[in-house]
Amino acid sequence: MPELPEVEIIKNGILSIENKIIKNFYSSNKKLRVTTSIKYDKVLNAKIISIKRISKFIIIELVNSDKYYLICHLGMTGKITLKADFNALKHDHFALEFDDIWLIFNDQRRFGFVEIIKDLTTYKFIQGLGPEPLSEVFNYEYLKNKLKTISKNIKTSLMDNKLVVGVGNIYANESLFDAGISPLKPANKLKKEEIITLLNSVKKIIKNAIELGGSSIKDYVNSDGKKGGFQKTFKVYGKADIKCVNCDEKIVRIVQNQRSTFYCKTCQK
DNA sequence: CTGAGATCCTGTCTGC
DNA sequence: TGCAGACAGGATCTCA
Numbered sequence: 001m002p003e004l005p006e007v008e009i010i011k012n013g014i015l016s017i018e019n020k021i022i023k024n025f026y027s028s029n030k031k032l033r034v035t036t037s038i039k040y041d042k043v044l045n046a047k048i049i050s051i052k053r054i055s056k057f058i059i060i061e062l063v064n065s066d067k068y069y070l071i072c073h074l075g076m077t078g079k080i081t082l083k084a085d086f087n088a089l090k091h092d093h094f095a096l097e098f099d100d101i102w103l104i105f106n107d108q109r110r111f112g113f114v115e116i117i118k119d120l121t122t123y124k125f126i127q128g129l130g131p132e133p134l135s136e137v138f139n140y141e142y143l144k145n146k147l148k149t150i151s152k153n154i155k156t157s158l159m160d161n162k163l164v165v166g167v168g169n170i171y172a173n174e175s176l177f178d179a180g181i182s183p184l185k186p187a188n189k190l191k192k193e194e195i196i197t198l199l200n201s202v203k204k205i206i207k208n209a210i211e212l213g214g215s216s217i218k219d220y221v222n223s224d225g226k227k228g229g230f231q232k233t234f235k236v237y238g239k240a241d242i243k244c245v246n247c248d249e250k251i252v253r254i255v256q257n258q259r260s261t262f263y264c265k266t267c268q269k
Numbered sequence: 270c271t272g273a274g275a276t277c278c279t280g281t282c283t284g285c
Numbered sequence: 286t287g288c289a290g291a292c293a294g295g296a297t298c299t300c301a
Contacts, residue, residue, distance in 0.1 A: 002294055076295055109278045152272055168294055
């Protein structure tokens with residue numbers, strides 16, 4: 001479910017647990033995508049020092065007699081919510097109790113995970129990640145040099161975290177429509193102007209999505225359990241057979257790398 | 270090295 | 286109403 005905007009919003013929504021002490025925890029013991037090697041009970045009595053987002057990972061720094069990082073990834077259907085009390089519902093896999101509030105990790109499909117690690121700098125999942133889309137590092141020079149080495153289609157490339165992090169299926173589709181570039185175009189065939197346009201479109205779409213509270217297709221909610229608003233601005237995502245907003249063509253759906261791609265054959269070349 | 274395809278898991282929706 | 290099949294905000298692994 002969550003791409004960068006949704007994860008950013010969730011991260012911001014749980015900042016209120018900073019400085020709180022973990023009194024207790026809950027684990028469903030169900031198998032998630034990653035099994036934590038350091039046991040969950042190590043977090044007991046720890047204080048939350050900071051909460052950050054790197055790519056689609058939420059990184060909670062905590063300290064008791066030791067120092068740890070609690071890593072959360074939401075996969076496709078993960079949610080993190082804050083609630084005054086806690087009764088484990090279906091698909092609740094992990095929860096932390098503080099004095100006055102619970103933080104609850106729920107994930108229907110279990111493509112996400114909650115893991116405890118000691119060393120963030122050597123953490124394997126953040127090694128080799130590309131730049132954040134809204135960072136200065138994600139610029140024309142960078143993108144030009146990267147794209148010229150990639151022969152597969154630009155849409156699949158945009159979703160590759162080695163190129164740029166956080167751009168999932170929705171925002172890849174919407175960015176390409178905004179830029180007027182066909183998702184089928186080989187990445188190394190983009191011209192200078194197209195690269196510049198695409199760069200600006202990705203940044204614009206991601207930024208707008210954050211401002212509008214993210215996108216809710218089925219079940220995305222923020223940490224207060226509220227839906228986002230960006231889905232109301234979708235121009236192509238999920239719009240198969242619906243007329244393009246810019247021309248008379250109907251939006252088509254195709255499949256690339258087992259994922260749905262939506263685009264306008266007239267507006268995107 | 271690259272890129273394509275299968276795969277993890279549960280639930281919902283569509284069409285016969 | 287039942288049931289098979291497609292599909293869903295992700296990312297990793299294997300194979301050619």
